[in-house]
Structures are given as C-alpha cells and as structure tokens.
Amino acid sequence: MKLYFTPGACSLASIIALRECEVSFVMERVDLKTKQTEDGDDFFTVNPKGYVPALQTEHGVLTENVAVLQYIADINPQRKLAPPKESFERYRLAEWLAFISSEVHKSFKPFFMPDANDLEKQHAVDKLRQRLDYLEKSLDGNTFLMGENFGVADAYLYTVLIWLPKTGLDLAQWPTTQRYHRRIAERSSVQEAHKAEKAG
Numbered sequence: 001m002k003l004y005f006t007p008g009a010c011s012l013a014s015i016i017a018l019r020e021c022e023v024s025f026v027m028e029r030v031d032l033k034t035k036q037t038e039d040g041d042d043f044f045t046v047n048p049k050g051y052v053p054a055l056q057t058e059h060g061v062l063t064e065n066v067a068v069l070q071y072i073a074d075i076n077p078q079r080k081l082a083p084p085k086e087s088f089e090r091y092r093l094a095e096w097l098a099f100i101s102s103e104v105h106k107s108f109k110p111f112f113m114p115d116a117n118d119l120e121k122q123h124a125v126d127k128l129r130q131r132l133d134y135l136e137k138s139l140d141g142n143t144f145l146m147g148e149n150f151g152v153a154d155a156y157l158y159t160v161l162i163w164l165p166k167t168g169l170d171l172a173q174w175p176t177t178q179r180y181h182r183r184i185a186e187r188s189s190v191q192e193a194h195k196a197e198k199a200g
Helices: 012-021 065-075 088-112 118-139 152-161 175-185 188-199
Strands: 002-005 026-031 054-057 060-063
Touching: 002 012, 012 065, 012 152, 012 188, 054 065, 060 065, 065 088, 065 152, 088 118, 088 152, 118 175, 152 175, 175 188
Parallel strands: 002 026
Antiparallel strands: 002 054, 054 060
8 A cells, every 4th residue: 555645734644544553555755736746756646636645555546534544444443443334333433534524624724825814714713613612522531532442533633633733722722632632642653653754
C-alpha cells in the first residue's frame, strides 16, 4: 500500500491508523500547491480531486477520510480500530466520522484560505465552539470517542484538533477534550506518525 500525504494535513490520521494496524506501507509526499508528488508525478492522476489522503490499495485508489480510515481499520480487525461490520456500533463509527469530517474538519477551512475574511473566520470559530461543547459532553466518562478502545475516529479527531491554535481558541476551555487529546498524543503510534510525516 502507498499513502499519499502532506505534512500538517488531515492525512496524519491515516498515518496514525496504519501505524496502529501494524501493516507495511510506503508514504509519498504531495505538494498541494503544485499538485506534484515527491516523485514528480501529477497528483491529479492519482486523485482527480487533488487532495490528501489518497491510499493506493490492491483494489485501486481510495480517497476521503471517512472511507480510507474504515478501510485501514478493516485490514487488521484484531486491532479493534473499528467495530465489526454490520454491527450497530459500526454505524456509530460512521456517525462520528461524518461529524468530524463535516462539522469539525470543514470548520477550519477559513484558516487555511488566504482570502478568507474576518467574518468568515468568526463564523467558523463560533461553529467550532459549539462542536467542542458537544465533544466535551460526549467525552465525559469515556476514554475515547467510542468507549475504552482507541479507534480511527480518534485518530481523525486528534489530527484536526491540532489545528485549533490557528483559530485563537484554547483547548484548555474544554478540559475533558484537552485531556483526551493529550492522551492520544502519548500513544507510540501517534509519535511515530509525527516523525514519519516530518521525515517523509
């Protein structure tokens, strides 16, 4: 397998998940400005949408975090990064991944756009406050999003919360979520993923 990634992007979640799965894979850096891979290839030939992550599998290229992360989890089900297929809890995972993707991840968009105005940024901050309030309540009494087992949704949420300083918000306002984030940061897979991202 080959994972196309960009340092600082949401592809970090896939690197973490692959490390957790303890599977063999290679990484190829993508310059999102030029849309070129480190081998000099046109990234649009890999993913016509032009963004990461993109995972080259034996079945073809898979994109979008919601799909990629579930695929990775299913490579090694013994690691329990996702509930069993067709279980009700699997739909809970889909619910969390969709929430992180559409309600948390996308809220950071104005802070990565040089032409975003102050009104757009303030609207995003207001939305993020609401989503963090929800996460704070959801994590109360839970080690991870779905209970005691670390899963792919945690890898994704951890990744996007790294961007919070760009917004001016301080995660300390949500102490349960802050402890959750620090707990994940201490995992060996996460530390290895950060090193791999910098070296890749």
